[in-house]
Amino acid sequence: MTTSSCPTDLYRRSLRLLLDKDIAGWVALWDDDGVLEFPFAPEGWPKRLEGKAAVHDYMRNYPAHIDLHDFPDLTIHQTGDPGTIVVEMRGVGRLVKSGDPFDMTYIAVVTVADGRIRHYRDYWNPLALPQDDAADFAGRVR
Numbered sequence: 811m812t813t814s815s816c817p818t819d820l821y822r823r824s825l826r827l828l829l830d831k832d833i834a835g836w837v838a839l840w841d842d843d844g845v846l847e848f849p850f851a852p853e854g855w856p857k858r859l860e861g862k863a864a865v866h867d868y869m870r871n872y873p874a875h876i877d878l879h880d881f882p883d884l885t886i887h888q889t890g891d892p893g894t895i896v897v898e899m900r901g902v903g904r905l906v907k908s909g910d911p912f913d914m915t916y917i918a919v920v921t922v923a924d925g926r927i928r929h930y931r932d933y934w935n936p937l938a939l940p941q942d943d944a945a946d947f948a949g950r951v952r
Contacts, residue, residue, distance in 0.1 A: 815925040817895045827883050831873040837866040841926035879903040894921045
């Protein structure tokens with residue numbers, strides 16, 4: 811698989827893979843030592859995942875919980891570091907268990923090195939999920 815070293819291109823590819831429910835492909839974009847952080851993670855949720863294997867373990871069943879349909883309102887900001895971008899977007903779809911709509915606003919700070927995601931700080935709010943869906947989702951990552 812050819813991977814662009816441009817953070818913007820790599821990030822757009824990552825979104826396409828999530829929409830295609832290709833979690834293995836999405837994880838393949840990560841550096842072996844990549845770090846995924848969730849600064850707003852509530853009690854019982856992971857705050858930091860270290861390494862591609864941990865990212866895979868966290869994401870492997872994502873499509874069984876959230877059926878993503880689109881990422882509207884995508885804005886990618888360049889920073890003073892050519893390897894780092896700041897992303898603003900919405901993820902929309904449905905919650906698989908309840909069938910309820912899913913509409914989440916995200917801000918992410920993503921650093922790419924050597925064509926792979928090295929660091930991803932995800933500012934999403936899991937408390938915005940309905941309580942039953944959040945408990946189910948959190949239960950799979952503990």
